[in-house]
Amino acid sequence: xxxxxxxxxxxxxxxxxxxxxxxxxxxxxxxxxxxxxxxxxxxxxxxxxxxxxxxxxxxxxxxxxxxxxxxxxxxxxxxxxxxxxxxxxxxxxxxxxxxxxxxxxxxxxxxxxxxxxxxxxxxxxxxxxxxxxxxxxxxxxxxxxxxxxxxxxxxxxxxxxxxxxxxxxxxxxxxxxxxxxxxxxxxxxxxxxxxxxxxxxxxxxxxxxxxxxxxxxx
Amino acid sequence: xxxxxxxxxxxxxxxxxxxxxxxxxxxxxxxxxxxxxxxxxxxxxxxxxxxxxxxxxxxxxxxxxxxxxxxxxxxxxxxxxxxxxxxxxxxxxxxxxxxxxxxxxxxxxxxxxxxxxxxxxxxxxxxxxxxxxxxxxxxxxxxxxxxxxxxxxxxxxxxxxxxxxxxxxxxxxxxxxxxxxxxxxxxxxxxxxxxxxxxxxxxxxxxxxxxxxxxxxxxxxxxxxxxxxxxx
Numbered sequence: 001x002x003x004x005x006x007x008x009x010x011x012x013x014x015x016x017x018x019x020x021x022x023x024x025x026x027x028x029x030x031x032x033x034x035x036x037x038x039x040x041x042x043x044x045x046x047x048x049x050x051x052x053x054x055x056x057x058x059x060x061x062x063x064x065x066x067x068x069x070x071x072x073x074x075x076x077x078x079x080x081x082x083x084x085x086x087x088x089x090x091x092x093x094x095x096x097x098x099x100x101x102x103x104x105x106x107x108x109x110x111x112x113x114x115x116x117x118x119x120x121x122x123x124x125x126x127x128x129x130x131x132x133x134x135x136x137x138x139x140x141x142x143x144x145x146x147x148x149x150x151x152x153x154x155x156x157x158x159x160x161x162x163x164x165x166x167x168x169x170x171x172x173x174x175x176x177x178x179x180x181x182x183x184x185x186x187x188x189x190x191x192x193x194x195x196x197x198x199x200x201x202x203x204x205x206x207x208x209x210x211x212x213x214x215x216x217x218x
Numbered sequence: 219x220x221x222x223x224x225x226x227x228x229x230x231x232x233x234x235x236x237x238x239x240x241x242x243x244x245x246x247x248x249x250x251x252x253x254x255x256x257x258x259x260x261x262x263x264x265x266x267x268x269x270x271x272x273x274x275x276x277x278x279x280x281x282x283x284x285x286x287x288x289x290x291x292x293x294x295x296x297x298x299x300x301x302x303x304x305x306x307x308x309x310x311x312x313x314x315x316x317x318x319x320x321x322x323x324x325x326x327x328x329x330x331x332x333x334x335x336x337x338x339x340x341x342x343x344x345x346x347x348x349x350x351x352x353x354x355x356x357x358x359x360x361x362x363x364x365x366x367x368x369x370x371x372x373x374x375x376x377x378x379x380x381x382x383x384x385x386x387x388x389x390x391x392x393x394x395x396x397x398x399x400x401x402x403x404x405x406x407x408x409x410x411x412x413x414x415x416x417x418x419x420x421x422x423x424x425x426x427x428x429x430x431x432x433x434x435x436x437x438x439x440x441x442x443x444x445x446x447x448x449x450x
Contacts, residue, residue: 045389046319047245047246047248047389047392048245048389048391048392049388049389054448055446055447055448056446056447056448057447057448057449057450058447058448058449058450059447060447061442061445061446061447062388063247063248063390063440063441063442064248064249064376064387064388064389064390064440065388065389066245066246066248066389066442066443066444067389068245069444070245070246070247070248070299070443070444071444071445071446072442072444072445072446072447073446081386081388081389081391082391083323083386083391083392083393083394083395083396084245084271084319084320084322084323084392084393084396085320085323085324085326085327085396087320087323088319088320088323088324091320092320092338092339092340111343121304121307121308122316123296123297123298124294124295124296124297124298124316125295125296125316125318125319125346126295126296126318126319127295127318127319127320128318129318129320129321129340129341129344129346130318130319130320130321130338130340133338133339133340133341133342134339134340160344160345161343161344161345162344163342163343163344164342164343164344165343
């Protein structure tokens with residue numbers, strides 16, 4: 001079974017040379033730490049920067065240079081700044097190659113819920129609805145089950161939706177899955193996890209090929 | 219040359235009244251019009267509808283207006299990080315409309331650019347689209363979203379000139395350029411106000427035609443919300 005860094009490590013293998021990538025808050029942010037350093041990738045932050053770098057050195061923080069999580073950041077060579085309309089134009093117009101975000105629930109038809117729990121203080125969807133409605137290549141990073149042990153891969157989402165039929169791939173602490181017309185298709189198992197364990201933790205329809213290889217993380 | 223300069227923040231905010239709709243630039247606390255917000259607090263205008271991506275923190279940004287219960291309605295995409303906001307929202311004192319961030323941006327830009335409405339895929343099939351017109355283009359569904367109507371837009375830029383031309387810095391740009399000219403009166407505050415001719419026309423982000431009043435702001439705090447650093 002993987003921890004959050006393990007999930008990030010596996011997703012980093014989906015990031016290819018020449019990709020522009022939008023990372024959500026939480027596990028997705030960790031992905032940047034594991035992208036191979038022999039490929040060229042640019043990270044986009046929806047508040048208006050392409051070419052995000054690491055956090056600044058102490059004393060070099062700039063209140064005018066932050067990411068979507070409101071954290072101080074730096075920029076790399078070739079970076080650019082732009083306004084919020086252009087930023088979402090970049091996303092809506094499918095100029096960003098890969099979007100990685102977290103979720104509370106994903107359904108077997110690719111629906112995603114990640115912004116609102118009825119009865120709790122709702123903070124808002126931020127850019128999540130724009131991202132999931134437009135991006136062609138969406139990977140969800142999440143734990144396979146919630147704290148109560150219930151599956152987060154469902155037949156139908158129970159929480160208010162963020163987007164419909166949009167998720168293409170899911171990487172959890174247990175498995176890598178693809179969303180197809182036949183529901184979730186199991187692609188890989190996390191190290192030490194059996195197909196039966198994944199089956200037990202998945203409420204939605206699960207297609208299990210004859211061979212399910214173990215994930216490669218390096 | 220047409221001059222947009224006003225001498226003070228109080229002159230810049232002339233005409234602000236109770237129950238008006240205001241657009242305010244900024245993402246988190248970055249690029250917020252600090253001087254205009256302070257003066258709105260001082261004027262103590264009430265019943266405001268504020269269009270702004272976020273709602274500040276308890277003791278800074280729009281949080282200052284919330285503390286004095288000057289805001290009747292917030293239109294934002296994300297409103298965490300503010301306990302007083304949460305209290306007013308849950309008690310029903312504050313009306314909150316949450317909309318997707320790209321839709322918020324485009325409803326500003328539509329107002330700026332003279333479009334009555336736009337179609338966006340964001341929110342289709344979710345509660346955000348309930349009761350709204352939807353339409354199919356090339357096999358994909360879109361939601362009709364209307365341009366905002368606002369009385370004032372409060373903008374923060376890095377540099378400006380007396381003709382109202384603006385240059386923004388870093389990610390403090392965010393919603394600021396697209397709110398310029400999206401309201402009846404656009405008020406820009408800048409860190410450095412220069413005589414017309416001092417800024418390179420090739421580097422202007424927003425031409426002065428979108429700005430009615432410009433002034434040099436004072437005492438920028440530029441508070442950092444999440445100070446994240448690495449060791450040397």
